[in-house]
Amino acid sequence: MNANGPAEVAALGDAFNRMADSLEEAEELRRRLVADVAHELRNPIAAIRAQVEGMAEGVLPADAARLDSVVDDVMHLSLLVDDLQGLSLAEAGKLHYDFGELDLASLVRKEVARAAEHAAPGVVVSADVAEKALAVLGDELRLSEVLRNLLSNAVRHTSQGSVTASLSSDEGFAVVRVTDTGEGIPAADLPYVFERFYRADTSRSAHTGGAGLGLAISRRIVEDHGGTVFAESDGEGRGATVGFRIPRA
Known part of the structure; x- marks a missing residue:
């Protein structure tokens, strides 16, 4: 030139x-x-x-x-x-999707029941779903994968107390929140929760088995559904809320 x-x-x-x-x-x-x-x-x-x-x-x-x-x-x-x-x-943007209308409320209840089987003794895993049905346009298998990742992550890091998955509707969006009473997340680490290989405590994987990939995959799936992810925590030892928003059908 x-x-x-x-x-x-x-x-x-x-x-x-x-x-x-x-x-x-x-x-x-x-x-x-x-x-x-x-x-x-x-x-x-x-x-x-x-x-x-x-x-x-x-x-x-x-x-x-x-x-x-x-x-x-x-x-x-x-x-x-x-x-x-x-x-x-x-x-690489090469995940396969089979989009269709589905009931996210039913999906949340199903994955909560599955997660409860793997919780520590005494930890209560429950669903807080007010609506009987909430329709979204999405891939059922992929959204199940996202819910499973969020719930399994919460269950792994909660040794006592509870894990609750809630579903609500907000201005045309379906909002899923998974809240636990577990280890919590330091404020400085919150922006990186959905990054690959993220762990607030690098020693965690030794006793929880998490490699820090599930949430990174979940973020991409949610974004491919036109949504966003979020993470909130009041700090270490004070639990955390991790969730996502996707458009309603």
Whole structure:
């Protein structure tokens, strides 16, 4: 491209610098993603290796309990790979959707019943759905995935108290809120809740199994439904509310 005069040279220089900055940022994001994936894969692989080597060398008993532990680690690894694939498709805009009119109230009740089966003893998981039916235009399987991610995240981080999924209507939108009395989220971390690999406490995954991918996938699904996501918390130890808004049918 020819440049006529100092002004055009300066403009070309600015454009080149912006392009270079953009490429550098993209490369940094790629490096960070690779590092995050490697970190998430390392723990379950190390656990499997240690147990298998221990059994092979006779240090650990090759009994049913030990094999069950290995299977659990393999399942965790498999779920992580599935989540990574789902996130890759979501970020590339290649998730498949089968849109149709559906009752979001019924979907919330169904997923709450499913989540209650996995809650800690004494934790009450309930639905606060005033309307008998609330129609939205969406993909039932994908919206079920979003609800499941929000509820499972709340259940994992709530050892006592309650997890409540509410559904309401607000100016043409259906609003889902999942509120828990669990660990809470520091104010500084709230803007990053829906970022991939987010965890307010990096030690959480060791005892909860969360890799921080479900909410990132959920955000993309909600956005593809013309909606938005949100997260609220009064701080650590004070519970949290995570939810989404999508247009009503």
